[in-house]
Amino acid sequence: MHILSIKRIRFPSFLVVALLSSCAVLLLPSCSKKASAAIIGKWQVQGTKEISEFRKDGTVINPQNEKQNGKYTFTDGSHMDLQINTGDTNQPTASASCEVQIHGDKMDWTITGPGQGQQQKAHFTRLK
Numbered sequence: 001m002h003i004l005s006i007k008r009i010r011f012p013s014f015l016v017v018a019l020l021s022s023c024a025v026l027l028l029p030s031c032s033k034k035a036s037a038a039i040i041g042k043w044q045v046q047g048t049k050e051i052s053e054f055r056k057d058g059t060v061i062n063p064q065n066e067k068q069n070g071k072y073t074f075t076d077g078s079h080m081d082l083q084i085n086t087g088d089t090n091q092p093t094a095s096a097s098c099e100v101q102i103h104g105d106k107m108d109w110t111i112t113g114p115g116q117g118q119q120q121k122a123h124f125t126r127l128k
Helices: 014-019
Strands: 041-045 051-054 059-061 069-076 079-085 093-103 106-112 119-126
Touching: none
Parallel strands: none
Antiparallel strands: 041 051, 041 119, 051 059, 059 069, 069 079, 079 093, 093 106, 106 119
16 A cells, blocks of 8 residues: 555555545445445555455455555444554554445545544545
8 A cells, every 4th residue: 555645634545545544434325235345355546556455354455565454344334443554664553434435336435534623535446
């Protein structure tokens, strides 16, 4: 996971958006899968080459940089807590809360970092 430069909230890669904090809301309009199952797989942050891989065991990795990895936990059907090891010695870990919406092969996040009143948006496309 490459470290993304999100001003005011320093999240590494938008996996780090995904790999960076705690949160995700997943809505599946045409599918009855649980959010925890719908997120499994590889996702690319739109407009970048950054990739995040969510695994069944609750881990998330950046296949391009294995030093950037973390864990995710769903707190309910639409929210996820995320803790990421950034691989950066100045900021070794990051966490956030996310609300995630999944529509087919598209995923949208609203991310709130700890102690932050501001929210950031991230958009992903599922890789096949």
